[in-house]
Amino acid sequence: MVSQNISRTTDEHGLVACLCVAIVFVVLRTGARWYKIRTIPLEMEDVFMYLAIASFAITAALYLATIPTFFNVMAITAGQMQPYPSLPNDLKVMLREFFVVQLFFWLTLWAVKWSLLFMFKRLTDGLPLYNKIWWAVLVFSILTFIGCCVSNFTSCSSMHAWFTAGECATPRDARAKEISLWFSLGADLATDLLIMAVPIRVLWNLKISLVEKISIGLVFVVGILTMVTAIIRSVSLESSTSSGQVSTTWLMLVCKLMNIYHAVAPIVKHMY
Numbered sequence: 001m002v003s004q005n006i007s008r009t010t011d012e013h014g015l016v017a018c019l020c021v022a023i024v025f026v027v028l029r030t031g032a033r034w035y036k037i038r039t040i041p042l043e044m045e046d047v048f049m050y051l052a053i054a055s056f057a058i059t060a061a062l063y064l065a066t067i068p069t070f071f072n073v074m075a076i077t078a079g080q081m082q083p084y085p086s087l088p089n090d091l092k093v094m095l096r097e098f099f100v101v102q103l104f105f106w107l108t109l110w111a112v113k114w115s116l117l118f119m120f121k122r123l124t125d126g127l128p129l130y131n132k133i134w135w136a137v138l139v140f141s142i143l144t145f146i147g148c149c150v151s152n153f154t155s156c157s158s159m160h161a162w163f164t165a166g167e168c169a170t171p172r173d174a175r176a177k178e179i180s181l182w183f184s185l186g187a188d189l190a191t192d193l194l195i196m197a198v199p200i201r202v203l204w205n206l207k208i209s210l211v212e213k214i215s216i217g218l219v220f221v222v223g224i225l226t227m228v229t230a231i232i233r234s235v236s237l238e239s240s241t242s243s244g245q246v247s248t249t250w251l252m253l254v255c256k257l258m259n260i261y262h263a264v265a266p267i268v269k270h271m272y
Contacts, residue, residue, distance in 0.1 A: 008067060011067055012067055015060050015064055016064075019057060022056060026049065043118070044114075044115075044118040044121075045116070046115075048111045049112070051107070052108050052111035055107040055108040056108045058104050059104040059108055062104065065097055066097045066098065066101075069091065069094040072084075073087075073091070073094075092163055092165075095164070099152065099162060099163070103149055103152060106148045106149060106184070107145075110145045113191055113195055117134070117138060117141065117198070120195070134198055137191075137194045137195060140190075140191065140194060141194070141195070144191055145187075148180075148183070148187055151176075151179065151180035151183055151184060152180065154180070156168035156173050156176070157170060157173055157176075161173070
């Protein structure tokens with residue numbers, strides 16, 4: 001995890017508030033969909049959005065669980081606190097939580113991508129070429145997600161080193177962490193670009209209202225903001241001396257982008 005310049009209380013309250021806002025938006029989105037179709041929304045874009053919010057809740061919960069140990073370690077490192085008897089065990093638990101939270105972090109991001117991709121699926125129906133492109137993008141996104149998860153396992157020379165404080169620090173581990181970081185950035189950006197590219201040509205020829213055009217534009221703006229966030233995050237983490245985990249500051253920023261998506265997606269949905 002990247003060293004943070006915000007207090008423990010702010011960290012905890014920010015995570016909880018962000019999760020609550022995300023849940024509210026998902027509930028509002030689901031309510032809007034239910035009002036339109038008069039049944040629980042269970043299309044693929046809905047299912048993946050439910051998966052995204054569930055994964056995000058787990059991610060936030062795991063981070064909340066690591067915060068006490070993390071800030072204790074920061075205090076001990078700064079000489080503001082003495083080591084305590086249960087510290088070695090707390091470190092092992094924290095490292096395991098870091099490992100798992102990274103997987104759920106990727107699952108959250110990719111679930112939102114898949115939700116958006118399936119929302120665009122109906123635009124390719126009846127268009128053989130674009131339908132093939134859609135399937136190719138889906139397969140590519142699945143493979144990149146698997147690649148990100150695998151890179152998490154290979155960031156250290158062994159799982160024992162992963163879960164033992166100070167052992168994942170060899171030159172090989174440093175290279176593996178850097179490869180994992182930049183691979184995940186490339187995968188994140190590539191999938192975002194491809195997903196946004198799928199509907200562009202089709203939407204160009206659609207006769208839609210100004211409001212609908214603005215709605216689509218907002219979706220693409222969110223995609224661009226997400227890519228910019230990913231780039232800044234990767235540069236920030238690359239310059240860090242930590243193990244390359246995602247900080248809660250970045251987690252909250254991703255949450256805000258997800259909330260914007262939740263607000264815009266129902267509007268776009270009414271176009272189809």
